[in-house]
Amino acid sequence: MTIRSVVRGSGSALPRHAVSNAELAQRVDTTDEWITERTGIRNRYLADPDETTSTLAIAAARAALEAAGIDASRVDLIVLATATPDQTFPATATQVQHALGCHGGMAFDVAAVCSGFLYAMGVADSMLKTGMAKCAVVIGAETFSRILDWEDRGTCVLFGDGAGAIVLEAVDVDLADPLAPGIIATRLHADGRHNQLLYVDGGPSTTGTVGKLRMKGREVFRHAVVNLAEVLTEVLEAAGKTSADIDWVVPHQANARILDATARKLGLPPEKVVVTVHDHANTSAASVPLAFDTAVRDGRIKPGDLVMFEAMGGGFTWGASLVRV
Structure with missing residues (x-):
């Protein structure tokens, strides 16, 4: 056990x-x-x-x-x-x-x-x-x-x-059970070289103000598609799974274009991707659990499903986690 x-x-x-x-x-x-x-x-x-x-x-x-x-x-x-x-x-x-x-x-x-x-x-x-x-x-x-x-x-x-x-x-x-629930594999990354592409221009130790969000959207989009596809592949390999095994992907809801591009890059059918960005927009750290709860409560995600969580944000930071719910 x-x-x-x-x-x-x-x-x-x-x-x-x-x-x-x-x-x-x-x-x-x-x-x-x-x-x-x-x-x-x-x-x-x-x-x-x-x-x-x-x-x-x-x-x-x-x-x-x-x-x-x-x-x-x-x-x-x-x-x-x-x-x-x-x-x-x-x-x-x-x-x-x-x-x-x-x-x-x-x-x-x-x-x-x-x-x-x-x-x-x-x-x-x-x-x-x-x-x-x-x-x-x-x-x-x-x-x-x-x-x-x-x-x-x-x-x-x-x-x-x-x-x-x-x-x-x-x-x-019991790991001998292929349907054993829980978090199976997680991979997290960061690359601080890209601070100026998505950041807030304030803070206690620099300006003494809260600051406002600044973003270079086109560059963020390019990095997001590449980084997310790579970390999803990394997690699948760690778990001994393929994209065909995934029942649902619950991605960070940044915008519809990133969701579509990432799914295409991995060969995932769009019907396996939970999309709530149209209703909630980008809610940053709340995005993934909010989308997950939405799909659980409307009956899409069911006990026993294999679910991939993934996200990328300012820093850059990014990661993915494979979970049997």
Whole structure:
């Protein structure tokens, strides 16, 4: 028997306010047609002043625990991926911990932008496998609208706010069983040479301000397609699987073009790719768990399915993880 991190449940949360392209065009020099054609995005959710990264994260975590049928008192690890924490410190994860009432365990944030959830899941998986924890809540949560330059129509139309979470539990599984559940293989990467292609132009130690998001979209697109195809191949090889074995790919929802290009490069049929970018836009670290929870709740992803998570974000950071749910 071998310990694996098994997904017990998922949850998600969105702000109250949905903003369509047409509504956004009333405040930004753009059109519904321009946004849809270039990105596939038709809608996004933007947080009101009383909605924060922590409130969204707490709601998503509670939904995941309810779906898992697990009491919060059993949670001894919370890893929250975000680029938009409520405060510089303490970690937003500690606010989630307090709200859930699971005191005394570990709680910390991970910063890897759009790849953040993959990084957070990888960290939690390692800690569960080594016995440092037994039950983890892994969250991706963002209020990216707080760091957008609303005068830059090339970036502000791309992003939205939201949160997604999963509950992981350390379980002894029989690896001789081909349908044994849990995280099978994960690979994570980073390359800091590309900082200036996707970044925020502020921070406590440089400008003393929060800063705004800056992106060179064409260059990011080129790197994303190559890096994601490579890491997906790497994970499949580590797991002894092929793309034909995958039931679902749950990618970071950056834009429809990247999703299509990555699927083509791997020879994956589009019907195997979970796409929610049209409804939620790019929610950074929340993107992957939000899409996963959407597909679980609408019945697409079922117990026993082999699911590939993948993402790339600023840094650059990127990664993928293969999971039997």
